[in-house]
Every structure is written in C-alpha cells, then in structure tokens.
Amino acid sequence: MGAMKTIGVLGAGKIGEALLSGLLHGGYSPDDLVFTERYPERAAELTKRYGVRAVDVRTAAEWADVLVVAVKPQDIEPLLDELAPAISHHTLVVTLCAGLPTALFERRLPEGTSVVRVMPNTPMLVGQAMSAISPGQHAVPADLAFVEELMSHVGKVVRVPESQQDAVTALSGSGPAYFFYLVEAMIDAGILLGLPRAVAAQLIIQSAVGAATMLAESGEHPVTLREAVTSPGGTTISAIKELEKHGVRAALLSAIEAARDRSVELGRAHQPE
Numbered sequence: 001m002g003a004m005k006t007i008g009v010l011g012a013g014k015i016g017e018a019l020l021s022g023l024l025h026g027g028y029s030p031d032d033l034v035f036t037e038r039y040p041e042r043a044a045e046l047t048k049r050y051g052v053r054a055v056d057v058r059t060a061a062e063w064a065d066v067l068v069v070a071v072k073p074q075d076i077e078p079l080l081d082e083l084a085p086a087i088s089h090h091t092l093v094v095t096l097c098a099g100l101p102t103a104l105f106e107r108r109l110p111e112g113t114s115v116v117r118v119m120p121n122t123p124m125l126v127g128q129a130m131s132a133i134s135p136g137q138h139a140v141p142a143d144l145a146f147v148e149e150l151m152s153h154v155g156k157v158v159r160v161p162e163s164q165q166d167a168v169t170a171l172s173g174s175g176p177a178y179f180f181y182l183v184e185a186m187i188d189a190g191i192l193l194g195l196p197r198a199v200a201a202q203l204i205i206q207s208a209v210g211a212a213t214m215l216a217e218s219g220e221h222p223v224t225l226r227e228a229v230t231s232p233g234g235t236t237i238s239a240i241k242e243l244e245k246h247g248v249r250a251a252l253l254s255a256i257e258a259a260r261d262r263s264v265e266l267g268r269a270h271q272p273e
C-alpha cells in the first residue's frame with residue numbers, strides 16, 4: 001500500500017474530493033490523509049463524510065510526504081506563495097491542475113523539488129479513473145512509480161511525456177463530460193419520442209454501460225462493434241446518416257481541439273514575465 005506515505009490534498013473541490021474518496025475506497029486509511037479547503041463549512045462537511053482531517057496549507061506541507069495540488073489553475077499563484085516557504089524539498093508534489101507545466105512548480109518551490117503531473121478524471125469516484133502521469137525534471141523513477149501505484153488505487157494509469165498532457169486533458173480529463181452530454185441528449189431524444197424520462201434514462205444508461213464494457217473487454221475496434229449493430233436497410237444506418245449530415249464527427253474533432261487549446265492557454269497564463 002503506497003509504501004505508507006502520508007498524503008495531503010490541497011484543495012478538496014470536485015477532483016480533490018474524488019481523490020480522497022477514491023483512495024479511501026481503494027484501501028487508504030483516513031489517518032494517512034489530510035486535506036486543505038478555503039471554506040470551514042466545506043472542510044467540516046468533508047471531515048464528517050470521510051473522517052479525514054482538514055488542516056491549513058502549512059500543516060499539510062509539514063506533515064505529508066506527498067502533496068497533491070487540486071486547486072483550479074487560476075488559483076495556483078496564491079497557493080504556491082503559501083506553499084513555497086512551508087514545504088521541504090523532500091516532499092513529492094503531485095499536480096492535478098489542467099494546463100500547468102511541472103516547470104511552474106519547480107520554479108516556485110525549493111530547488112530540486114520533485115514534481116509529477118497527473119491528469120485524472122472524475123470516474124475516480126467509482127474506482128474507474130483514467131490517469132496519465134508525467135515526471136518533472138527532478139522526479140526520480142521511484143517518484144513516478146509511487147504516483148503510478150497511488151493512482152492505480154482509483155483506476156487505470158498510463159505514462160505519457162509531459163508534451164502530451166494538453167492533449168490528454170482534452171481527451172480523458174474532460175472526456176467523461178462528453179459522454180454525459182451525449183447521454184443527456186439521448187435521454188432527451190427518448191422524451192421526444194414520448195417515453196417516460198425514467199424509462200429513457202434506464203435504456204440509455206444501460207446501453208452506455210453495455211457499450212463501454214464491450215469496448216473495454218472485447219478488444220474489438222469501435223467500427224467493428226458499430227457495424228454489428230448496423231443492419232442492412234435497418235434503423236441504425238438511418239440514424240448514422242443523420243449524425244454524418246450534422247457533422248457530429250467533425251464537431252467532436254473541433255471540440256477536443258478547443259479543449260486542448262484551452263489547456264495550453266491555462267499554462268501560458270503562468271509563464272514567467
């Protein structure tokens with residue numbers, strides 16, 4: 001178990017909470033975790049829910065072997081101001097922030113600080129995260145191996161060069177949102193066809209679970225799986241024709257490109273003068 005390292009989660013919003021919850025489900029003890037939060041009410045609520053201690057950033061920096069940064073990229077500067085004087089250079093820093101390069105942390109934290117960049121996603125809440133990890137310039141193989149093991153408690157992990165993290169963020173970081181959006185639209189289609197909302201939701205959600213399981217377990221290409229649903233002269237091809245007519249494939253390509261561009265932009269906002 002993670003070599004029993006203590007973990008401090010800085011910023012327990014949606015993704016910070018998902019990590020705490022996922023690690024607890026994955027076998028971590030609440031005694032090996034702390035978190036920081038700006039609002040005391042939110043901190044108290046999380047402590048009640050998970051039994052994990054809320055502390056200030058200085059205490060987290062002094063106590064934890066590993067600090068996981070989970071604030072919005074827009075909030076990083078004040079956090080680094082607080083962290084820089086408090087952190088020891090032996091602490092491993094793991095950043096979950098979209099767009100922010102490891103070099104930003106290395107520049108602002110004590111010389112030689114080991115930083116690993118991770119892009120997870122919210123299915124971490126159910127142990128089904130997809131996380132991509134990249135080492136900063138001072139991260140040694142043991143640091144990367146530790147983070148790989150840590151994130152494997154909450155899902156699957158892949159190693160990528162940091163230069164690919166903006167693309168990863170656009171694909172799997174934001175990816176669950178695209179599926180939720182599709183499901184939402186498909187349930188609406190059920191309503192359009194006169195089905196009760198609860199029935200439409202059950203039909204679509206189970207179809208999504210079934211399709212995802214086939215993709216994950218069959219090893220078949222998505223085209224093969226789609227062709228198996230598409231009977232000659234049947235219903236599916238009538239729907240596919242409309243999807244093509246409305247440029248859904250092109251829309252997805254443009255959407256994911258836009259997400260990648262936004263990730264790059266979030267990183268640029270924190271470049272040195």
Ligand SMILES: NC(=O)C1=CN([C@@H]2O[C@H](COP(=O)(O)OP(=O)(O)OC[C@H]3O[C@@H](n4cnc5c(N)ncnc54)[C@H](OP(=O)(O)O)[C@@H]3O)[C@@H](O)[C@H]2O)C=CC1
Nearest residue numbers: 011013014015036037038070071072073075096097098120
């Ligand atoms: N949501 C997602 O699917 C994913 C998010 N990420 C990354 O995770 C990070 C967090 O995103 P998300 O959880 O969605 O955002 P949230 O706004 O939900 O979470 C950020 C939390 O950090 C708190 N916070 C801000 N500054 C500080 C500080 N100095 N000390 C302590 N707490 C602080 C915020 O408090 P307050 O409410 O006061 O602002 C908030 O609760 C981002 O960098 C994002 O790019 C990565 C992968 C997926």
Ligand SMILES: O=C(O)[C@@H]1CCC=N1
Nearest residue numbers: 098169172173174175
């Ligand atoms: O939307 C965002 O910026 C974050 C990063 C990836 C998913 N959510």
